[in-house]
Amino acid sequence: xxxxxxxxxxxxxxxxxxxxxxxxxxxxxxxxxxxxxxxxxxxxxxxxxxxxxxxxxxxxxxxxxxxxxxxxxxxxxxxxxxxxxxxxxxxxxxxxxxxxxxxxxxxxxxxxxxxxxxxxxxxxxxxxxxxxxxxxxxxxxxxxxxxxxxxxxxxxxxxxxxxxxxxxxxxxxxxxxxxxxxxxxxxxxxxxxxxxxxxxxxxxxxxxxxxxxxxxxxxxxxxxxxxxxxxxxxxxxxxxxxxxxxxxxxxxxxxxxxxxxxxxxxxxxxxxxxxxxxxxxxxxxxxxxxxxxxxxxxxxxxxxxxxxxxxxxxxxxxxxxxxxxxxxxxxxxxxxxxxxxxxxxxxxxxxxxxxxxxxxxxxxxxxxxxxxxxxxxxxxxxxxxxxxxxxxxxxxxxxxxxxxxxxxxxxxxxxxxxxxxxxxxxxxxxxxxxxxxxxxxxxxxxxxxxxxxxxxxxxxxxxxxxxxxxxxxxxxxxxxxxxxxxxxxxxxxxxxxxxxxxxxxxxxxxxxxxxxxxxxxxxxxxxxxxxxxxxxxxxxxxxxxxxxxxxxxxxxxxxxxxxxxxxxxxxxxxxxxxxxxxxxxxxxxxxxxxxxxxxxxxxxxxxxxxxxxxxxxxxxxxxxxxxxxxxxxxxxxxxxxxxxxxxxxxxxxxxxxxxxxxxxxxxxxxxx
Numbered sequence: 001x002x003x004x005x006x007x008x009x010x011x012x013x014x015x016x017x018x019x020x021x022x023x024x025x026x027x028x029x030x031x032x033x034x035x036x037x038x039x040x041x042x043x044x045x046x047x048x049x050x051x052x053x054x055x056x057x058x059x060x061x062x063x064x065x066x067x068x069x070x071x072x073x074x075x076x077x078x079x080x081x082x083x084x085x086x087x088x089x090x091x092x093x094x095x096x097x098x099x100x101x102x103x104x105x106x107x108x109x110x111x112x113x114x115x116x117x118x119x120x121x122x123x124x125x126x127x128x129x130x131x132x133x134x135x136x137x138x139x140x141x142x143x144x145x146x147x148x149x150x151x152x153x154x155x156x157x158x159x160x161x162x163x164x165x166x167x168x169x170x171x172x173x174x175x176x177x178x179x180x181x182x183x184x185x186x187x188x189x190x191x192x193x194x195x196x197x198x199x200x201x202x203x204x205x206x207x208x209x210x211x212x213x214x215x216x217x218x219x220x221x222x223x224x225x226x227x228x229x230x231x232x233x234x235x236x237x238x239x240x241x242x243x244x245x246x247x248x249x250x251x252x253x254x255x256x257x258x259x260x261x262x263x264x265x266x267x268x269x270x271x272x273x274x275x276x277x278x279x280x281x282x283x284x285x286x287x288x289x290x291x292x293x294x295x296x297x298x299x300x301x302x303x304x305x306x307x308x309x310x311x312x313x314x315x316x317x318x319x320x321x322x323x324x325x326x327x328x329x330x331x332x333x334x335x336x337x338x339x340x341x342x343x344x345x346x347x348x349x350x351x352x353x354x355x356x357x358x359x360x361x362x363x364x365x366x367x368x369x370x371x372x373x374x375x376x377x378x379x380x381x382x383x384x385x386x387x388x389x390x391x392x393x394x395x396x397x398x399x400x401x402x403x404x405x406x407x408x409x410x411x412x413x414x415x416x417x418x419x420x421x422x423x424x425x426x427x428x429x430x431x432x433x434x435x436x437x438x439x440x441x442x443x444x445x446x447x448x449x450x451x452x453x454x455x456x457x458x459x460x461x462x463x464x465x466x467x468x469x470x471x472x473x474x475x476x477x478x479x480x481x482x483x484x485x486x487x488x489x490x491x492x493x494x495x496x497x498x499x500x501x502x503x504x505x506x507x508x509x510x511x512x513x514x515x516x517x518x519x520x521x522x523x524x525x526x527x528x529x530x531x532x533x534x535x536x537x538x539x540x541x542x543x544x545x546x547x548x549x550x551x552x553x554x555x556x557x558x559x560x561x562x563x564x565x566x567x568x569x570x571x572x573x574x575x576x577x578x579x580x581x582x583x584x585x586x587x588x589x590x591x592x593x594x595x596x597x598x599x600x601x602x603x604x605x606x607x608x609x610x611x612x613x614x615x616x617x618x619x620x621x622x623x624x625x626x627x628x629x630x631x632x633x634x635x636x637x638x639x640x641x642x643x644x645x646x647x648x649x650x651x652x653x654x655x656x657x658x659x660x661x662x663x664x665x666x667x668x669x670x671x672x
Contacts, residue, residue: 002109002117005148011119013137013144016075017338018118019111020086020135022068025104026097029157029180030068031087032058033164036080040165044172046081047161051179058084059334062641063183064091071334072137074144076341083138085149085164088123089131089157091184092177100126100152108134110146121148130156185622187636188432188444188644189451300394302401311403315425315445318398318406321391322432322442326637328387329436335380343373388437395440402428405492406443409484409651409658417661419495419668423448427492429485429627432635432644444635444646446625448492449567450600453591455624456482459606475574475606477629479512481648482571482604484658485627488649489569490521491661495668499564502526502571503536505578509604513573519662521669526573533578537586540570540599544590547597568599575605576613584613591623 003011022030031049034057035041048058057076061068072084088106090097097103100123109120123134129152136147153159157176161169305316346369350362400411405424407413408431427448431441458478486500502513504526516522527536546563550556559565570590579587591601603624610617626634633645651658 003119005119005121005146007121007125007148007150010145010147013074013110013118013146015112015118016073016144017113018072018074018137019113019115020068020070020072021109021111022070022086022088022106022134023108024066024088024106027064027066027091028068028106029064029089029091029176030061030070031089031157031176032060032070032072033085033087033161034058034077034081035083035085035164037082038165039083041161042080044166044168047166047172049172049176049179050183051175057081062179063187063636063638064180065638073338073341074137076345081139083136085133086135086137087131087157087160088134089160089176091180092130092156092173098130099154100129100132106132106134110135110137119146121150123150125150126152128152128154130154131160133160181622183636183641186626186634187638187641189446189625189638300390300397302397310401311405312425314398314402314406317394318443318445321394321398321440322637323639324387325391325434325437325440325442326640326642328384328391329434329642330640332380332384332436336377339373339376339380342376343369346372384436388440391437391440395442399441399443402443405448405488406445408649409655414657414661417491417664419664420492421494423494423497424492427488428649429454430649431647432637433647434642434644441647449595449598451595453595453601453603453624454482454485455603455605455621455626456485457607457626457628458604459608471606474629475508475604476512478604479509479573481627481629481650482573482602483512483515484648484650485602486516486569486571487658487662487665490665493567495665495671497566498569499523499566500569500571501536501540502573503533503578504573505529505533506574509573515659515662519659519666521662521666530578530580533583536570537583537590540568540594541586541589543568544593544597544599548593551597566598568594569602570599571602571604573604575603576610584616588617588620591620 003009005011020032022028029050031047032055033041033048034046034055041047044052045055048055048060050060050062050064053060053062056078057073059071061070070086074084077084086108088108090100090103100106105126106123107120108123110118112118121135123132126132132152133149136149138145138147153163156173158170158173161172166172303310303313303317305313305320307313307316347366350365350369399408402411402413403424404411404413404417405426406428408428425448426445427450428443428445430444432444433441456478458475490498490500500516500521501523502509502516504510504513505528507526507528509526510517513526517525527533543564546559550559572587575587576584587601587603590599594601601624607621627648628634628646629648631645631647633643635644635646636642637644
């Protein structure tokens with residue numbers, strides 16, 4: 001029976017390997033601190049946090065998330081440790097809440113590895129606190145107990161760690177904030193949470209052994225909901241915020257609406273009601289698979305998730321596959337780590353005993369330890385292979401069923417392409433995969449309108465492909481990647497609802513940009529020289545200013561006659577060449593404010609080449625989603641934080657599909 005604790009109450013622990021599960025309803029930072037009998041933390045190495053997620057006996061999440069799973073092995077803790085404090089904090093410097101009184105009360109549970117709850121605690125009564133000691137595991141007379149603490153600190157992690165006696169408290173708090181910011185910058189934006197009836201049963205197939213397998217996207221609290229943008233459709237959130245409620249097929253956007261859209265908060269069920277729909281019934285059930293043979297897994301079906309349309313079902317299904325693979329891989333990695341740590345501990349015990357250090361007894365003990373390690377790893381691999389086989393079968397039926405916005409360029413669906421009448425929910429920017437399941441490619445889908453700008457990195461990447469060491473080849477491939485992304489964006493928007501501008505100061509991208517220029521889909525020829533840069537940036541920043549004032553002033557109808565209400569994309573090639581300080585500040589402004597008001601940025605740049613600006617550009621890079629033109633393991637999932645290998649969505653060599661699609665886009669624009 002689970003013990004539901006109140007503040008100050010304790011409960012005995014009968015297990016030494018535990019999970020601590022945290023559910024907060026909004027992204028928070030989770031950490032764990034080791035301390036002695038007096039509650040003093042001896043040094044930074046006694047704290048497990050996103051910047052250093054693994055310490056002896058502890059593993060915590062690598063990023064901010066609404067849900068966390070922390071792993072604790074009490075037997076692996078150093079002898080000097082008598083307490084383990086579970087620390088929760090709101091991310092500093094983000095767009096989310098700054099005090100726990102503004103969010104739902106966090107819930108913390110101590111469970112065994114089988115998921116069975118041992119004790120739980122809801123942290124009620126918090127107000128101005130930005131950090132809190134939620135629980136404390138402590139050793140008393142050789143036995144371990146858990147105590148509900150709930151001690152909050154308005155000064156955040158710095159004040160909390162100082163109170164715990166850590167001399168480097170402020171430095172450590174700063175490094176934690178930095179690690180969280182980096183995690184947000186590299187994490188793929190997650191969709192709103194699925195409803196309970198949309199959960200996938202496979203998620204419970206493998207016991208959760210990972211330290212940080214829980215969590216939704218590391219996104220900030222939605223805060224005040226922005227009004228609907230006057231240029232049509234629902235406004236995107238700022239980086240780090242949950243995606244807005246989608247505009248479902250069958251409803252045209254209202255260009256003058258300034259009402260408050262419904263934005264689901266993390267942990268809440270999705271509201272399937274539509275502002276322009278009288279029918280408030282839930283979406284129709286997804287298709288069901290034919291009955292499986294006894295003892296065999298069910299056959300996968302494309303679109304088996306919930307949703308109003310097949311497009312939405314496929315979107316939710318892809319994200320479900322992404323989450324399933326992240327969690328099952330985390331369980332496997334955690335099981336392997338445990339097997340190795342257990343074997344190391346057993347071998348250490350053998351070596352520490354002089355009687356078993358040599359001779360047949362020691363050899364037998366070492367062999368037994370290695371055999372137990374092999375058995376545990378084999379069991380973990382068997383569970384992983386079972387889940388991968390099911391995911392592979394699902395991927396094989398889902399990929400051919402994807403609509404153009406979600407499909408690869410080599411999918412035959414593009415041969416039947418016609419300009420759409422409505423904006424899709426999302427767009428495919430490439431594929432993601434993990435080394436344990438290299439055959440499975442998860443489509444990387446991002447919500448539309450784009451909530452963050454894109455940065456196509458033309459510099460050094462971590463790719464093992466040595467054929468792209470030449471800088472000129474990388475620059476060309478990066479711009480080819482940008483053109484492919486821009487063409488896809490043009491193709492999935494209705495005619496006249498998406499406009500592309502290009503800045504190419506030195507004219508070095510003439511050849512890769514040729515498909516956009518020759519088909520006539522650009523708003524104007526690529527801007528050249530300093531004068532061209534100043535003209536384009538000036539017009540777009542002025543546009544953001546006008547829309548921003550109209551929306552915030554509740555006067556969307558006051559925009560000038562003939563104002564272009566389409567979404568705007570600015571491709572910037574070869575930055576920082578041709579940019580002065582004023583132009584750099586305008587770029588930062590567009591990156592920060594543009595997405596919420598219909599202007600999106602796509603940078604094609606080598607970050608090292610802009611190092612002369614110093615830290616001035618760091619906020620710019622962090623506000624953009626970095627993509628690579630070659631396979632590179634630089635993106636993280638929003639649940640566990642694995643490093644996923646990203647592969648860009650490129651047109652197959654020799655294919656004319658991109659030119660054919662752009663020609664149809666241009667023809668539709670002419671009719672429009």
